[in-house]
Amino acid sequence: MKKSQFVIIGLGRFGSSLAKELVELGYEVLGVDKDEEAVQDLSQVLTHAVVAEATDEDVLRSIGVRNFDCGVVAIGDDIQASILTTILLKDLGVKKVVAKAMTELHGRVLEKIGVDRVVYPERDMGIRVAHQLVSPNLLDYIELSKDYTIAELTVPKCLNGKSLQELNPRGRFGCSIVAINKPQGVIIAPVATEVLAEKDVMVIIGTNEGIEQFEDTIIR
Incomplete structure (x- = not known):
């Protein structure tokens, strides 16, 4: 091609x-x-x-x-x-x-x-940097629309050994973890039994409000 x-x-x-x-x-x-x-x-x-x-x-x-x-x-x-x-x-x-x-x-x-x-390179970079400054675990932030965002979040120590099923981000916050970047490679569409390790990177998609609640409740 x-x-x-x-x-x-x-x-x-x-x-x-x-x-x-x-x-x-x-x-x-x-x-x-x-x-x-x-x-x-x-x-x-x-x-x-x-x-x-x-x-x-x-x-x-x-x-x-x-x-x-x-x-x-x-x-x-x-x-x-x-x-x-x-x-x-x-x-x-x-x-x-x-x-x-x-x-x-x-x-x-x-x-x-x-x-x-x-x-809008300057505006978009400003938005991303602002979010990174106020969220220490946030590596990257992309606004898909006015209401929806995709974010990369570092797994903190408090979530080490937790499964996605235990976190239940979809049921609790309406967010989906669509990928996990681990040292051995990226897991796309991880299953509920997938276990997180400290410093893994979660790629999460959801509403701006849902992701904010996920960060405030689960990570901080």
């Missing part, structure tokens, strides 16, 4: 980090930026990297953006350029367009012009 190909437009902190990670994961990535220095820095890392003005339709057409499976507009300092580039990618037939938003208003405009996904 052919792997997806990505074009990342805007090679600032977010765009370059995303591009490098996609390459690390084995995908082909074309990086585009009008800053020659930014392109030069990544030319040996990415599959291809070109200096180009992304708001020029002829330029985007000439570098073949329509042939990519996903286009990511990671322009952060120029909202007008971000919006115009996004419109051009849609018009040129890029199958999936993802765009970085600087503000809620910017994000709403991007949604109106039909992007497939809007991302």
Whole structure:
């Protein structure tokens, strides 16, 4: 099966980090930026990297953006350029367009012009760090929607040797432990008799309220 190909437009902190990670994961990535220095820095890392003005339709057409499976507009300092580039990618037939938003208003405009996904790197990172600061056992936090969250929680000493059946997170809090990361490997969809050990990592999904109650009642 052919792997997806990505074009990342805007090679600032977010765009370059995303591009490098996609390459690390084995995908082909074309990086585009009008800053020659930014392109030069990544030319040996990415599959291809070109200096180009992304708001020029002829330029985007000439570098073949329509042939990519996903286009990511990671322009952060120029909202007008971000919006115009996004419109051009849609018009040129890029199958999936993802765009970085600087503000809620910017994000709403991007949604109106039909992007497939809007991302808010700074806002989302702020939310995740805030939750990690107030919950010592919380390793990661991803908001699936306004009401639902998936979280990674370290198993504390007080839960060592406890089974999922004893904890009963679904019955008590409406949450599900969907995976447990143990030193010997990850257990996906663990059974009720699975026993936790200190420093295992639980991946739990549920409502924001349910996960909070689980933390307050079981872990703290």
